Amino acid sequence: MKYFINSITSKAYWRYIFSLNGFKSILSAFGMIWLIIETLDFFNVYTRDQYGSYAFFIFIVISILISILLKRPIKSISISFPEHDFGVDVRIADLFEMSGASMISTNTLFESDVAGGKIAVDSLQGQFTAKYFTGNQIELINKISTELKSTGTKPPYPMGTTVPIHTHGKTFYFTAMAELGEGGNASSTITDIENSLNGLWDYVRENGELQEIAVPVIGTGRGRIKMSRKKMIALIAESFAKASVKNKFSDRLIITIRPEDAENFGINLYDIKDHLLHVLK
16 A cells, blocks of 8 residues: 555656656557447437536546556556466565575675674675574585585676575575675676676576566665666566576566655556566567
8 A cells, every 4th residue: 555655656656657658558548438439429328418518628637547547556567478388476575475586696705704794784685694694604604605615616706697595495506697896885787797697697507497587676675786777677678588588497487676766756556567568578
């Protein structure tokens, strides 16, 4: 309910309603009403001589209301690729509530010390540690270290290096997508993101199960990439689609947007869906 209220009172929502796509929706609704009126006139149920001089404006208002009703705030969208048997969802949801496997973005050193302040508590990795390894981050560090030994490489690890962490009946893929600076700040580039996603898809294709994969909107926060979340979502979705067309490795990609980000950055899923359809189809 809070998201719904915040959405309909946001400038982003109304900008979309009265954008070109929104205008098309209003015209579609007006055309539907006009067709009904013409049909009633044809059968002499409601003839033209009964129209009030203000009827046109009433029809316009009704069309706008119908458009708003059809474009009411939603929390998820879905795009299917039946010819390739996979789909892409974008959801405003908590990544940790997803039922399938989930990606956890990390750094090329796989540094995981939250208690020591090397990894921010409110970062995705910090939230993961607090939720699944509360008071026992050493266990997580040891798990990561054990998995890294099988990569045959040394730190700093290449972008896209992925290791699985199995806990609480779920699989989380820790994937390198950022470098740590001397001050402990993480940073990424568009190329880093593309390489990290390709590394994740390759790992899942070779070692994972054919299940849903949840990926957060990476890079736009602590990765410090100057790109809108809409464009980052498109980049993630396009990377997944291209990899899946070559060789399917998952039934569905779920791109998750934190509810706080949806509110703070005026996320409009209709706008995002229009953009994805333009990019992916």
